[in-house]
Amino acid sequence: MRIELEHLTKIFPGRGRRNRSEVTAVSDVTLTIPDGMLVGLLGPSGCGKSTALNMISGLLAPTSGKIYFGDKNVTDLPPEDRGVGMVFQNYALYPHMTIEQNIRFPLENLKGDQKLTAQQMKERVEEAARTVDILNLLERKPSELSGGQQQRAAIARALVKLPKVLLLDEPLSNLDARLRLQTREEIRRIQQQTGITTVFVTHDQDEAMSISDRIVVMKEGTIQQTETPQKVYDDPANQFVAQFLGTPPINLFKGQVRDRILYIAEQPVLHTGELPDQEVVVGVRPEGFVLREDGAMKNEMIREEVSGRDTSILSRNPAAFSPIVRSILSNKEELLIPETVAAFDLNPRKTFLFSTEDGNRIRTELTVPSKEEDREDRHEGSKDERKEVRKEERKAEREFALAQEDIKKAREHTREAIRAEEKAEEGQGDQG
C-alpha cells in the first residue's frame, strides 16, 4: 500500500519546570512511499525518524499534517485499526507467552467477520513462522531465544495478520555484527517475498544503504534527501548528507572559486562550470583521490595505513576541516607510496561543492584541468591503437611493479647485511 505523509509535524510540549521549551521532533515532512517499497529512514539520533515511524503506526498523534494509506486518511485512526505490523527495537515479545502464543496474539484480536477458527489461526501462525524460519522454536519462551531468533519471532508476529504496511524500529541495533549482516539480508528477502510496503528506521548508514530501495535522510526533523542509496551517496543534496553517508567519511576542505577554477589551499585542483567567484566547502570522498606524482593537490604525508583489503594514505592539508585527510588507494597505486609529499588529482565525480552559508550543494560541472588535453589525444587514435597503448601501459606497469619489488628486496638485503655487520662488531667488542 502507498503511504503518504503530508506536511507532518510533531511538537512535544516542554516537560517540567526546568525545560519548558517545546521540542519540534518532526517538522513539515512530506513524503510518498510507493507500494511495495523498502524505505529506510536514516539520520543521527534525535533527528525525528522514530517519531515519524510512530506517527505512521498511530502510537503518536501528529500535531499537524495528514497521513494516507493508499487513498484512505488514517491520521485519526488508532493503531489497532490501522492494520500495520511493527517490530520494536527491543522486539517487545510478550515474555509470559510462548513464541506461538506471541505470534497468534494479533490473530486472536481480530473482530467481526475477520475472526478466524482455531485451525485457521494455527495455519497462519505456522506460515508466518516458516517465512522467518522459526518453526522449531514455537514452544519456547522469548527468554530462551537468542537475539536473532527473537528478532525473527517479532517479525513473524508483525507479519501474521498480513499487514499492508510493515514498520521496523532500529531492527538490527540489538544484534552483534555478524548476525546483523545475516538478518538484514533476511529482512530484505522477507520483504521481497511478501511485497509489503516496509519502512524502517536506522542510524546505521550501512544498514540503510545495503537493503533499502529508497533512503530518506533526516536531520533535526526535516527531510534532507530522498533517493536510491547509490544516488544519495554519489549525488548528495547537501553537506550534511555527504558527511553522514560514507565510511570512512568524506573529507571537507575550505576552497575558493576564482575564474572558474577551484582552489584548495591556493592550489588549483579542478575546473568548474559557470560559477561566480566565491568561497565554497569542497567535499572529496576518500576514493576520489588519485595519487599522481604531478597531482594538483599537494599534501604533507603522515603515514600509510593498511586495513585488510584497503590501503589508505593519511595526509595533512592546511585547508582541510579535520587534521587528517584520508584517501583510499586502488591496488595499482599502492606501490607508489610517497615519503614526504602526497600529490593527488581529484576525481571530479567524487568531488562536491557546498555553499559556505547553508551547506546546500552547488551544482556545477567539475573537470580535471591540465591532463584534459593528453587524454583527448589518446582518444583520437583508432581502436586498435588505443588497445595497443593500453597493452603497453599494462606491461610497463607490471615491469614497474617488478622493479619496485626488486628495489624492496635489495633494500631488505642491505639492511640485513648492515645488521649482520653490526652484530659481528658487537661480538668483537665483547671479546676485546
Next chain:
Amino acid sequence: MKRSGLKAFLYLLPALIFLAVFLVYPLIDVLIYSFEEGYSSAAQSFSGIGWYNFDYVLHDPYFTQALINTFILVLITVPVSTGFALLIAFALTRITKLRSLFETVFFLPYVTNTLAVGMVFMVLFKTTPYSEGFVNMLMGMVGLGPVDFIEGPYWAKMFVLCFYTIWIVLPFKILILTSALASVNPQYAQAARIDGASSWRIFTKITLPLISPSVFYLIITGFIGAFKAYSDAVALFGTSLNSAGMNTLVGYVFDMLYREGGGYPSYASAAAILLFLIILTITVINLLYSRKHVHYS
C-alpha cells in the same frame, strides 16, 4: 565439616539461637500442649495424652462462630481489597495531572494512627445519644432505616468489620501494585495496540500477567493476614468478642488463654494448631495455583 562451612555456621549461630528459643521451641511446645489432656498451668501437670482438646475445640460453638467469621472475613476482604487496589493503581498510572497528590491521599491511611482511624469509624458507624452515625445519616437520605452497625444485626457488624479491614490494607496494596505497574515496559502495551488488542485485552492478557508476581504476593500475604485478624475486631467491638458474636480464630485462642473463662492453654494450643493447619493448606493451594498462572521473568 569444612573450615569455611564452620565459620559460616558460627556467624549464623546468634540468629539460630534466637530463632530456636523464641520460635521453634514455642511451636513445638504448642504442639505438645495441644495433646496434653486436662493440663493445669498452676500444677504443671496433665491427666493424659490424646485428641480430647481438638475434640472439645471443634465442638465449641464459640470456635465454630470464630471459624465462620474468619472465613467470611478472608473470602470477602482478600479479593475485594486486591481488586480495588488493582483498579486504583491502574487508574493512578493512567492520570498525569495531580498524580502525586492522589498517590499521597491513597497512602495516608497507612501512616495514620490506629486510634485516629477508630475515631473516624466511630463517627461513621457508631450510634450515640446525639447521632446515629454518618452512614446512617446517608442511608436515611435515600430512605433506608437506621441500622446499629456496632451492636445490631450480624450482617451489619460483619459489614463494618470487612469495610474496616479493606480500608486498612488497601494503601499497602496500592503502593505495591503502583510500583509493579510502573516497572512494566510500556512497549508491551504499545506492541499489543499495534497487534489490535482492546484496552481490556491488553490489561488481562499483557499487563496483569506481567505484574502477576506482585499480585500473587499480595494475595498470599492477604490470606495469612486476614486469617490472623484480631485487633481490628477488638478496635470495633471491644474485648468481649464472643458475646458480640464477632470473634476470630486468633481472638478465640487469646480468649482461651487469658479472658473470661480463660486459663485453658491446652484448648488454646489445639485451636492454634488448627489455625496453623488451615493457613498451611490455603498457602499450599495458592502456591500450586501460582505455578500455572504466575509469570516470573
